Structure formats: C-alpha cells, structure tokens
Amino acid sequence: MxxxxxxxxxxxxxxxxxxxxxxxxxxxxxxxxxxxxxxxxxxxxxxxxxxxxxxxxKEEALFHADLVRIRRLLELVRARPADEHPWTALSRAAEQLTAASDYLDPLWLAQRRLIRAHPSLAAYQITVYGTVERELTAEICRRLPESPEAPLRARVLAAGFLNALRAATQHWIDHPDRPLTELVHDAFTYLTDR
The missing domain is CATH 1.10.10.60 (Homeodomain-like)
Structure with missing residues (x-):
C-alpha cells in the first residue's frame, strides 16, 4: 500500500x-x-x-517552482530550534535554501524575466508573497516573547526578511558573478547594521 x-x-x-x-x-x-x-x-x-x-x-502553473521554494523556506524556518532568535532562524533557513542555488536554472531565469515583462504576473507574485508573509509572521510571532508589540514586530521582520531575500535574488539574476548565498548574507547584514 x-x-x-x-x-x-x-x-x-x-x-x-x-x-x-x-x-x-x-x-x-x-x-x-x-x-x-x-x-x-x-x-x-x-x-x-x-x-x-x-x-x-496559468499564473499558478507559472509560479509553481517559486511556491515550492517558498514553502521549503517556511519548512526550514519551522525546523529551526524554537528558542532560536527569530532573525537567526530566518537567516539560517535562507542560507540552507540558497546553498543549493549557486547556478542559474534556465527555467527559473525565464520565469523571472517573464515577471519583469508582465505587470499582471507581478501582481500575482505579490499575492503569493503576501500569503507567505502572513505564515512567516505567525511563525516569527511564536518565537517572540508575548507582548503588545510582538505582532507588529513579527510582521516587520517577515517583510524585511522577504524583501531582502527578493532583492538579493534579483541582484544575483542581474549580476551572477557571486554566489547567491553570499549576496543573501550581505543583504541581511545591511538590514541589521545600525
């Protein structure tokens, strides 16, 4: 069976x-x-x-690989130790996800180029990422001490994380001379620099 x-x-x-x-x-x-x-x-x-x-x-079919990657990212965050600081859990999960992505997959690259050319696909992508952001926010909130500020803090962390990841990935597509893992690490460092 x-x-x-x-x-x-x-x-x-x-x-x-x-x-x-x-x-x-x-x-x-x-x-x-x-x-x-x-x-x-x-x-x-x-x-x-x-x-x-x-x-x-058709949009959902086009975004299938993105959704698989994003779901994998959520799994990796959830698998991190429960007592780990939220930003550490997020960055380590991103490192794990991007470690296997140091080459440009032609299908994925074609998808990225399609998104740039068609605003309707960008709108669909925003919807998909909005759903993921809510799930990520809930996971981060579980990791924060309970307080009135926790929901907003979790939402800001999730949004900042996803935008840094997106920006690093976009930069990598345009300038593939450095490994994606390094660019993601740098992007997260820029967010945490004071």
Missing amino acids: DTTVGRRERKKAATRQTLHEVALRLAAEQGLDRVTVEAIADAADVSRRTFSNYFAN
Missing part, C-alpha cells in the same frame, strides 16, 4: 512539474498573453480537467 501511495504522489508531482515547465516554455516562446490553459494542457498531453486538478490558472 505504501509503495502505491508513494508512486501515486510521485506521478502527481511529475505531472505538476511538467505542467509548470510547459507553461514556462509556452510563455517564453509565444508570450504570456497568447498562452491559455488549453494550450498548456494540450502541449503537456493532458486534459483541461487534469490541468485544473493541479492548478487554478
């Missing part, structure tokens, strides 16, 4: 990844405005219904 469940989950993950990659490829080749859910489903050789089982729309 466990083998069947494992195989089924792997097949679902592979289908989701294929749909994501096809969406990116089609958007890069044809332009985002010309890509439809039907075109993605056809190119991936699945039905429209199958596409809908995995993604609500």
